[in-house]
Amino acid sequence: MVEIKFSVDRLEKFCYGVFHNAGVPSENARAVASSLIQADLRGVDSHGVVRTMIYIERLRKKMIDPLAEPKIVSESESTVLIDGQNNFGAVVGLKALDVAMDRAKRYGSSIVGVRASNHFGTCAFYALKAIQKGLILIVMSNASQTMPPTGGIRPFIGTNPFAVGIPAGSEIPFILDMATSVVARGKLIVAAQKDKSIPLGWAIDKHGKPTTNAVEGLEGAVLPVGGAKGYGISMFIDILSGILTNAGFGKYVNNMYENWDEPQNVGHFFIAIDINRFMPIELFKERMDQYIQEIKAEPKASGVKEILIPGEIEHRLSEERKNSGIELPKNVVKELEQIGKLYGIEL
């Protein structure tokens, strides 16, 4: 697969330009572009500029309202419920994050629930911003159906992701950002394209039988991480993000790629914590550094080069790509060029 390299700046300007020319107000176009670029920077290519096309498609089909103003529908000191009014997930998510961070600074911690939103990119996008403000953030989102309940045979819950972002001092921050499936569905797609088998435990076929055949797995469902444990985690993310907020849940979270009649009605859930209410942040950061250094100094299994902490690989990739640029597969470049032509923006 041939890859072509772009500077981060150029790619971000391109994305921004496309969304802006497609009718998205400047600030919102910047939010969406930045969420895509940051995913590419961190190596989460599945959530990067490759999503420009589907976002634009949903915009064109009026499944997203780029002019809507997300609004607070109820609030107390430390809880806020936001209706995203069906704007882009990144726009709604950033608004919710701002509210969550502001409340946490004022009252110590805060919980912000969100409904009527869309796919909001990676959870790490929000975690990183909270970390920069010296806050701890737990963020989660539900998603359309891709995984069966334990014992089931067809998708009922999403691979509902969550992230936990925690600042450190001289060490890199802790960012755990994970889907609740064993592996991303994208890995099955790649295996299917290459006609390769997949390990047992990744997926079931459409009859609910464990399969090593990637094509059968795609027709069936990917499995929750750790069996009933991942099922339970995915379920509580659905409940907090979807049921508590009056967003969609289970089958009522519409599939971004398949449902062209209704908005997605995705729900998100943010928990922000002001570290200073527990101990001076400088002391906290020292303790984090000590923890990370101790864990990284642990004896390693044979063949293991280094013990990593969550977010470390992504952090390194991000630093590297900021300097050397982002490589995109040729087919993605081609797709972006087509979109660019449509909106008069050159890649």
Add this chain to the structure above:
Amino acid sequence: MVEIKFSVDRLEKFCYGVFHNAGVPSENARAVASSLIQADLRGVDSHGVVRTMIYIERLRKKMIDPLAEPKIVSESESTVLIDGQNNFGAVVGLKALDVAMDRAKRYGSSIVGVRASNHFGTCAFYALKAIQKGLILIVMSNASQTMPPTGGIRPFIGTNPFAVGIPAGSEIPFILDMATSVVARGKLIVAAQKDKSIPLGWAIDKHGKPTTNAVEGLEGAVLPVGGAKGYGISMFIDILSGILTNAGFGKYVNNMYENWDEPQNVGHFFIAIDINRFMPIELFKERMDQYIQEIKAEPKASGVKEILIPGEIEHRLSEERKNSGIELPKNVVKELEQIGKLYGIEL
């Protein structure tokens, strides 16, 4: 293994009596006894009355201070930091839960961190109480070292557990209570006793090699659920419960069975949410019922009798044991009888 059945009431009175006669004030003895009994009721026998002996041992060796008053060391509207003053975990945990619930009712949500505590029983114990008050509770605790970091070969993090408790209406409440290991260490102990092998993926030997030998696994370490995902979850629980609260973390959480020089310094972390701030609780419960009913009505894989939700098995066991009593293995009964003799309480 011969089992002997006791009524719940009788067993609880026995435990209460033992702790009380061992110098634990009445209310605190009730808290500890009730946390043990509830674990047995729900079928989590590893956290039930079988722990009476180790709790009493730590009390006798002055590793726990049953007279200490857990105190609030810092607070804002929605955050509180509590120093458990090294009382029993259940005593400290219930105090923290009360504070968390009160704050959530007042400000919408709350976060309570706890340090200088001890093993606090099952997380579900607290989740259930919050559910009874119409609150959502996320509760977690760190624990002494039992799992390696991904790529490591020896224990560094605990099988740090967490629970999420969420009320429903006519359906049973959602209670996910899980350790972050693939399986409980107790399962390895049972396999070793029976000279049985364990599945690959449960544990590593002391050289960091995957093993199917239960004895080797016990000498080594149990593994995090879902590989790097479980490692990351366990780590953030350690950070929130231990680092942020100034409790122990990593190797500084002392092992209840092995360290007789210092208190455990366990940390806990509670997040309480008042549902009514998001929607009327009656509506929320209806939505929960619908969700649970829909998930349970899903088509089942062959051989599967029923799709279960987290906490369902434990709920049924609990109802059953409330009526029919709790069966204890003969060796546990023997141990309890010995303790009873020591404190003048008849089993």
